[in-house]
Amino acid sequence: xxxxxxxxxxxxxxxxxxxxxxxxxxxxxxxxxxxxxxxxxxxxxxxxxxxxxxxxxxxxxxxxxxxxxxxxxxxxxxxxxxxxxxxxxxxxxxxxxxxxxxxxxxxxxxxxxxxxxxxxxxxxxxxxxxxxxxxxxxxxxxxxxxxxxxxxxxxxxxxxxxxxxxxxxxxxxxxxxxxxxxxxxxxxxxxxxxxxxxxxxxxxxxxxxxxxxxxxxxxxxxxxxxxxxxxxxxxxxxxxxxxxxxxxxxxxxxxxxxxxxxxxxxxxxxxxxxxxxxxxxxxxxxxxxxxxxxxxxxxxxxxxxxxxxxxxxxxxxxxxxxxxxxxxxxxxxxxxxxxxxxxxxxxxxxxxxxxxxxxxxxxxxxxxxxxxxxxxxxxxxxxxxxxxxxxxxxxxxxxxxxxxxxxxxxxxxxxxxxxxxxxxxxxxxxxxxxxxxxxxxxxxxxxxxxxxxxxxxxxxxxxxxxxxxxxxxxxxxxxxxxxxxxxxxxxxxxxxxxxxxxxxxxxxxxxxxxxxxxxxxxxxxxxxxxxxxxxxxxxxxxxxxxxxxxxxxxxxxxxxxxxxxxxxxxxxxxxxxxxxxxxxxxxxxxxxxxxxxxxxxxxxxxxxxxxxxxxxxxxxxxxxxxxxxxxxxxxxxxxxxxxxxxxxxxxxxxxxxxxxxxxx
Amino acid sequence: xxxxxxxxxxxxxxxxxxxxxxxxxxxxxxxxxxxxxxxxxxxxxxxxxxxxxxxxxxxxxxxxxxxxxxxxxxxxxxxxxxxxxxxxxxxxxxxxxxxxxxxxxxxxx
Amino acid sequence: xxxxxxxxxxxxxxxxxxxxxxxxxxxxxxxxxxxxxxxxxxxxxxxxxxxxxxxxxxxxxxxxxxxxxxxxxxxxxxxxxxxxxxxxxxxxxxxxxxxxxxxxxxxxxxxxxxxxxxxxxxxxxxxxxx
Numbered sequence: 001x002x003x004x005x006x007x008x009x010x011x012x013x014x015x016x017x018x019x020x021x022x023x024x025x026x027x028x029x030x031x032x033x034x035x036x037x038x039x040x041x042x043x044x045x046x047x048x049x050x051x052x053x054x055x056x057x058x059x060x061x062x063x064x065x066x067x068x069x070x071x072x073x074x075x076x077x078x079x080x081x082x083x084x085x086x087x088x089x090x091x092x093x094x095x096x097x098x099x100x101x102x103x104x105x106x107x108x109x110x111x112x113x114x115x116x117x118x119x120x121x122x123x124x125x126x127x128x129x130x131x132x133x134x135x136x137x138x139x140x141x142x143x144x145x146x147x148x149x150x151x152x153x154x155x156x157x158x159x160x161x162x163x164x165x166x167x168x169x170x171x172x173x174x175x176x177x178x179x180x181x182x183x184x185x186x187x188x189x190x191x192x193x194x195x196x197x198x199x200x201x202x203x204x205x206x207x208x209x210x211x212x213x214x215x216x217x218x219x220x221x222x223x224x225x226x227x228x229x230x231x232x233x234x235x236x237x238x239x240x241x242x243x244x245x246x247x248x249x250x251x252x253x254x255x256x257x258x259x260x261x262x263x264x265x266x267x268x269x270x271x272x273x274x275x276x277x278x279x280x281x282x283x284x285x286x287x288x289x290x291x292x293x294x295x296x297x298x299x300x301x302x303x304x305x306x307x308x309x310x311x312x313x314x315x316x317x318x319x320x321x322x323x324x325x326x327x328x329x330x331x332x333x334x335x336x337x338x339x340x341x342x343x344x345x346x347x348x349x350x351x352x353x354x355x356x357x358x359x360x361x362x363x364x365x366x367x368x369x370x371x372x373x374x375x376x377x378x379x380x381x382x383x384x385x386x387x388x389x390x391x392x393x394x395x396x397x398x399x400x401x402x403x404x405x406x407x408x409x410x411x412x413x414x415x416x417x418x419x420x421x422x423x424x425x426x427x428x429x430x431x432x433x434x435x436x437x438x439x440x441x442x443x444x445x446x447x448x449x450x451x452x453x454x455x456x457x458x459x460x461x462x463x464x465x466x467x468x469x470x471x472x473x474x475x476x477x478x479x480x481x482x483x484x485x486x487x488x489x490x491x492x493x494x495x496x497x498x499x500x501x502x503x504x505x506x507x508x509x510x511x512x513x514x515x516x517x518x519x520x521x522x523x524x525x526x527x528x529x530x531x532x533x534x535x536x537x538x539x540x541x542x543x544x545x546x547x548x549x550x551x552x553x554x555x556x557x558x559x560x561x562x563x564x565x566x567x568x569x570x571x572x573x574x575x576x577x578x579x580x581x582x583x584x585x586x587x588x589x590x591x592x593x594x595x596x597x598x599x600x601x602x603x604x605x606x607x608x609x610x611x612x613x614x615x616x617x618x619x620x621x622x623x624x625x626x627x628x629x630x631x632x633x634x635x636x637x638x639x640x641x642x643x644x645x646x647x648x649x650x651x652x653x654x655x656x657x658x659x660x661x662x663x664x
Numbered sequence: 665x666x667x668x669x670x671x672x673x674x675x676x677x678x679x680x681x682x683x684x685x686x687x688x689x690x691x692x693x694x695x696x697x698x699x700x701x702x703x704x705x706x707x708x709x710x711x712x713x714x715x716x717x718x719x720x721x722x723x724x725x726x727x728x729x730x731x732x733x734x735x736x737x738x739x740x741x742x743x744x745x746x747x748x749x750x751x752x753x754x755x756x757x758x759x760x761x762x763x764x765x766x767x768x769x770x771x772x773x
Numbered sequence: 774x775x776x777x778x779x780x781x782x783x784x785x786x787x788x789x790x791x792x793x794x795x796x797x798x799x800x801x802x803x804x805x806x807x808x809x810x811x812x813x814x815x816x817x818x819x820x821x822x823x824x825x826x827x828x829x830x831x832x833x834x835x836x837x838x839x840x841x842x843x844x845x846x847x848x849x850x851x852x853x854x855x856x857x858x859x860x861x862x863x864x865x866x867x868x869x870x871x872x873x874x875x876x877x878x879x880x881x882x883x884x885x886x887x888x889x890x891x892x893x894x895x896x897x898x899x900x901x902x903x
Contacts (some may be wrong), residue, residue, distance in 0.1 A: 040686060
C-alpha cells in the first residue's frame, strides 16, 4: 500500500508541474483548450492528494507499523480519535494535510470561477500550481510519509501532551487558515500577470480571505485554550515563536480585510493591497517553516529538519518574484482618487492598517532577532514577554480606540460637528465607565484602566451604530424593532457582521486585560488541613489521592474552596505520571465563575515526601470572556461571509453587459 | 499487495492523464482556440462599469449614513452633489460606449 | 484641489518615523537577554539566559532552600552548578535541555525565581525505544 501512496504523490507532483508549465504557456499564448487542460490538472491533483491521504489514514487506522510514520506516532493502546489526529502529529503527515487542503482549495477556486473568470483564472492556475509543486516536491523527495521498515511489535506512541481533543481541531483550523491565504495571493498575482486593473480579483477572493482569517483566528484561540487548561502555567499565550507564527499572518490579513474595502469603494491603495496579500502569504509560509525547521528555539521546537533550507528558499523565491511582478505593473496600479481628508473612514482604515502592520513587524523582528544575532556571531539573543507586551500596548491600545472611531466616521470627509454628535454617546459611556472603574479600584493598573475605558467606548459606538441603523430602517420601512433590526443586518451583512466581530475583539481585549493587568498569584506550602488565602478565596488542602489510570498514575490534591464563608466546591489539582513515556504532566484545577468570568487556577507545583504540597494559585478575573469572544467572533464572521443575492446579481449583470449585443 | 497497489497507482495516473487531455479529446479540431480575454475596449468597459457601480453604491451609502445621522444635513448637501455628478458621468460614459458600439455593429453589416 | 501629493503619503511617512522612534527608544532602554551556554558564562557578567543540559541528580527543594543541579553545555563538557527557587516544570529531569535566567555569583549560577523553562522533547521525531 505505501507504493500507492508514493505513486499518488508522484502523480500529484506531475499534475502540479503540468499546471505550471501548460497553464503558464496557455495564459501567455491565449490557448483555450490548453488553459482548460491545466485547470483540469489542478482538479485532478486534488484527487491524487486525497488518494495519498487515504492511504496514510488507512495505515494509521490499521496500526500498520510497517509504515515508519505510523510506528513513530501511534501505539497499540492509542485511542482511535488520537490515532486519526496522529495524521498531522508528525512532520510528513502535516505536510500532507497542507497539500490536501491546498489542492482542495485550489480545485474549489478553479471550479467556482471557471465559467465566469477565464482570463484571470488562466494566470491563477500556474501560480497555484507552483505552490502545489513545492509541497508535492517536499513530500515526494525530501520528507515522505510512506517510508517503510520491518514492522516493530509496537509503535512509539503519541506524546501524552498531544493526547487530548485539542489536537484534533487546533492544527486543522490553523492549516485551513494558512493555506486559505494562498487563494487571495494566487488571484492577486493572476490579476497582475493578466494586466488587469479592475477589482474582480478582490471580489472573487473576499470570502476566501474572510474564511481563512476566521479559521486562523479560531485556531489560535483553540491553541490558547489548550495552553491554558492543559499545559497549565496559568497563562494562555507565551509569545512563543510558533504562536507568533500564526499571529503575524492573522494581523496582516486583518489589515488586508480593511484596506480592500477602501480599494473597492474608492479605487485607492492598490499597491498597498498587493503588498499586503504577498506579505500575508509569505508570513503563512514562514509560519510553516518556523514550526518545522528548529531554527528558533521554542517549546514547540521540532528537530533541525532538512526541510528548513527548502522552505527558506521557496519563501525567498516567492517574495522576490511577487515583488518584481508588483513593481513591473506599478503604472497599472496608480490610483485615480486620493485621500480627501485625514478625518474620514478611509483615513481611519489607513491608520488601522499602519498600526496592524507595525505590530506584525515588531513581532517578526522579535522572532527573527535570535536568528539574526546568531548569524552575526553574537549568539542567540532572545527577546521575551516584556518586549512583546510593550509593543502590544503601544500599538494595540490605539487600535482598540480606532475600532470605536471607525464606524462613527463617514466616508470621504467628516465635519467636526457631525463627528461631535456621533461621538457624544459612546464617549459619555466610556467616561462614565472609566470613572466608575477608577472608583472600584481599577487604578492599580493604568494600562488596564485605559484598555477598559477604550473598550467601553468601542462597545458604546457599536451599540450606537446598531441603534441608529435600526431606527433609520424602521423609519423607512416600518415594522417592529426586531424585524427592522433583522432587515438592517440582512441588507448590510458585511458592515454589521463586521461590527459583531469588532465586539468580539473588544471582549477579547477585556478578557486579556482583566486576566493580565488585574490578576493575583500566590505560592504556599500546605500540609493537610492547612488553609491559604488569595483574594476573596480560602483554599483548604484536604488530602492527596492516588489513582491508577489506563496509562498513567494520577495524583490529585483535593482542596476545599470557600469564598466569604460560603463553600463553593472541592477542586482537584495534581499531576499525571505516564508509565510508558516516563513523563509527568501537570493537571491543573480550575474553578470558573460564570457570573463574573473569573477563574481560580490551582497548580500543584511540587508534592513533597512529608505529605506537604507546594501550591501556586492564581486568580484571573474576566478570563472566560476570551473564550466567549471566540463564539461571537465566529458568529460575526458567518454573518459577514453569508452570500448576498443582490451582490451576486449585480456582478453577473456587469459581466452580461460586456457580452450584450447592441440595445434594441 | 504490492501489485495491487502498483496497479491502483497506474490506474490513478491514467485517469488523471485522461482528465487532463479531455479538452483536447473533446474538441480535436475546434473552430477557434482563443482564450476568452477582455480586449482593451472591453477592459475599459469593465472599468467604467465598476466606476458606475462604485458611484451608485457610494450614493446609496451616503443616503443611509444621512438617514442614520452619521452625516449631518450640511455635510450631506456638500457631498451629494459631486457624487451624483460622478454617477451621472459614469452612466453617460457607458451609454456613449454602447451607442458607439451599436453604430459600429450597424456599419459593419 | 491643487495638492500635488496625497496626504496619505505624509501620514505613512510620519507613522513610520514615529514607529521607528518608539522602537529605538525601547531597544535602547531595555533590550534582549543574551542566551549563553555554561562554557560562555565566564565572559558574561550580569543577567543572562543560560541554556544547557541537566546532568547528575537534582537535590534540594525548589520551594525551600533551593533546587541544586548541574547544567552542562548541550554538546560539550563544561558545566556549572545551579541554584533555583520557584516552579519546576513537569518536563524537568536529568538529561533534558532547559533554560533559566539569572547570573553567576561566586561560581554558582543563581537563577531568577520561576524562570526555569524546559524544551519540549522533539515532537516530530519520536523517542526511540531502547
